[in-house]
Amino acid sequence: MAQILRPSQKYLKKSLFTSIDIALSLLLLMPTTALADKNNNSNDPPPQTTGTSGGSRGCETESETSSSSIPTLILLAPSQIYGQTLATRPTFAWFISNSTSWQMEFRLYKYDQASKQSKLVKEIKDENFKSSPGIMMLSLSSPELLVGGKYLWQVELVCDANRPSGNPFATAAMKVVSVQPDLEKQLSQSNDVLTKANLYNQADLWYNTLEIALISKDEPKLRELNMSLLEQVANGSEIELKKQIQVELTKSAIHQLQR
Template structure:
């Protein structure tokens, strides 16, 4: 994975009524992969991983350990797709201590390349735990056909926000095609539904089932496959280490 440049924190912390120029605020890798539905519609330049490896740790780590402090469990080079208007967001925390977190969801305009903050969570009880964290937003309904950016930040030092690890990825809410909708309605088997979502490239739907369902062998295989896709975005020396850390992680569910 190429070295990632840190975007401007100031640009990504503006209020609900302020537009953000993504082209200037996210000076990261330029994705070129087309969407699964065939549209050549690349997302803004984003990354699903925080820069650096130490994160908020109070003690220095051995130099051989370089897993990022924060990894968003979503594709970073394309729009991760979901058919859920209330999707679940998931990320991995490598830091062993508990730190204040902040979550932001932006509505993105593909034509103007501008984004607007539509949801922010930064209350005192919103804190990190080592492992995989899953966030469900029950009071917010997203729009089908709309693109979004979501971001997680670890607040190491509120007085030095530029040093906080954070990561951002793009997401698109899509409608369910009639054939898929029919297949889903005809099945009560959770594994079948997960496989149908996976075949339709509905990342968020698939991941939610894989992470929250009972540890059936086939669902575990699917979970490992999804997490391996995340690990594969890293350089060769880190892939296997990150895969191991992700697959053995404790899962923490949050509701807001």
């Protein structure tokens, strides 16, 4: 049975446990020029999203150090705008700072701007879906998303199934857009991964750009673009924390998941 919810109510309830770290604003940000894109105008903002986990350190164990201020969970997604993609079966990515493996839950909702409601279209919460320290990439084989559709995606770490209010969680917004004729022509004329990544980046297609950059992380020609995307996660944070996050992201192992 399809699940219908009002995101604002869900997130406001969760925000009681995330108000401390939300102030850090450690979400991925696109360059300022991206904010002026016609698909991301100020009259069409996404619902409230929280790209980083907050509240208590959540899943820390006694062996985990408490000296680090890095959030347990950081989604690799833009803040305050819909991250755009051409893919109807996109790849999602997030960073886990905790070294212990925990059960994860992933949810994808289709958002309706008019009704301000979201419908659950995908949920992953099987026993084999667990966290690993570093960057995790999730590719979905289904469902096929709709061009023009707006979606919310959420990742949650299950520290204690009996106390879900203490689980670290984060949410982000995504919009599936149609390819413009000029871009489609340019993409068809090139087999070079760097050229394609730059074309996606210039078109403000965050998820397409990030997927190539992460998969080709060790490719010398793509290293600069990869670094640029990952460093944006720390924009707006305190200087010392920004440096710490940059270091952790750039040296992180990448774990690819398929569901």
